[in-house]
Amino acid sequence: MAYIDTRCFGSRTFVAAILAFALFVGSAVGQANAQAIETTAKHAYLVDFETGAVLLDKASDERMYPASMTKMMTVYLLMQRLKDGRLSLDDTLSVSEKAWRKGGSKMWVEVGKQVRVEDLIRGIVVQSGNDATIVVAEGLAGTEEAFAREMTNTARNLGMTGTQFRNASGWPDPEHYTTARDLAVLAIAIVRDFPEMYHYFAETEFAYNGIKQQNRNPLLYKDIGADGLKTGHTEDSGYGLVGSAVRDDRRLVVVLNGMSSTSERSQESEKLLNWGFREWNSYALFKAGETVMDAKVWLGSEGTVPLVVEQDVSLTMRRRARNDLKVSVKYDEPIAAPIAAGDQVASLVVTAPGVDTLEIPLKAGADIEQLGPVGRLTAAFNFLVWGESE
Structure with a gap:
């Protein structure tokens, strides 16, 4: 066993401060990873949840379009109100014509109807309903524009310095952008701040209005310990994913974007998580x-x-x-x-x-x-x- 020399420089193996060393590793890993593992994703970020150590960083601070990964922030603000008591899961929100008419992926809400908050969570997380995000935005802030401003302010408070939201769904807008690092910050905040509600991100299917839909997150269907979070895709953004998995009480968060297909998204995210768990370890x-x-x-x-x-x-x-x-x-x-x-x-x-x-x-x-x-x-x-x- 190595030892600590009280005269000046002895040694004792494997000691570091959790916060300081996480930053230290993060700054050093970029050089090591260039030869460590490659990914076809245009943007990639892999981080240890507990220590904040960055295991992989590929263009993580470059601006990109988040597509439906935006919806994590919509759900964050919804869960925030549930946690502080301003809402309950059984409260209902009204469906406007704007929400009902919204294109893209849908929860299939009906105009003029009331929808339970818990159903809206599942409609956003599992079904990726653009219509559900507008119901939430209008119900919580009056208009989607006002809600988007709250989303951006919350992002700043969480330390997401490269993010700006213009809508609640991730609908294409040149002024609606984020970074891979920022999406990892948001994912970590969701797991940390709402442990009692995080289980929604692991659900693989949800039926609303007689229509059952599957969760698009491919990691949830693999035996790798995955329990979230969200996928995204538009023509401009490519295919993206924010994922998280736990093995032996150790959680990793991965963010990928700019891939060309759902199969590539599935393969790359699984590959990077397996590599992170296999090649790296945390020592308390x-x-x-x-x-x-x-x-x-x-x-x-x-x-x-x-x-x-x-x-x-x-x-x-x-x-x-x-x-x-x-x-x-x-x-x-x-x-x-x-x-x-x-x-x-x-x-x-x-x-x-x-x-x-x-x-x-x-x-x-x-x-x-x-x-x-x-x-x-x-x-x-x-x-x-x-x-x-x-």
Whole structure:
């Protein structure tokens, strides 16, 4: 077992801060992935749900048309109102003539009728009904235009900086666009914010008005742990998909767009998810507040102070690189008293082949008072005579 050298740079394998290392991996993965795996999708993004580590990035920040993947945001706003109590699943919304006349994929709502909110969720998620999205938009915001503005504002609040919505369905509009990275942000937000309602995205069929339709998400019909989210297609966007799957309590989110057929969409999304689960793994290492090591203290009421991490410690990395990752603790030894709990007194240094060095703050886990005059004299004498700091 490797170890942490308290003098300066020892090592203990597989340690990193969950948020900082996720960003670190994300910045480094782009270079590695160029030779790692290819995809025919014009835009592709594969990310670990827990750590945020980016496993694959192909033109993820380039503007693209989301088509029906837009409907994830329509459902997000609907679920938001359900969660905060402004709506219930049994509430109903009215069908306008605009909604009834809308072309493309349909839920087959009838003009002048009332539709239950829960049916509308399924009509959007499973049947991809353009008509259902307008019913929701008009019911929640008065007009589809007003709802689209709310969609865009919500996107900004979620960190979707490259997105602008002009409608609730993804109907072609040159000013209606997003990015693969932004759609991944939205997918993660849906899973995170609405765990009690996320199950709708895994449903494979729904019948409304006597018409049964199948979910277009091909991942749901494969034995790969998939449970969502949404497909999309227009002539301008090509075939796209936002998918998610869970294996061994680990969730990956994939976004693909710009493919030429439904079969290509099915094959590429399955291929990338299988690759992500096979070639990468996440390692949970420390809990928030856990001690990494005890550091020596100079002229303190205690001889050592615990060095702790402030947040859960986890990382996602290539399985084959696991044995090459090195971690050490860096600090000026011994740490001079007085020390206040919460002071940053050390750093965790993470190094791995082909990536930049990362430093993670370590905080003092206890208050350490300074010795009085006699104690300091005694400690100084012992150090001079015996070479000990206590």
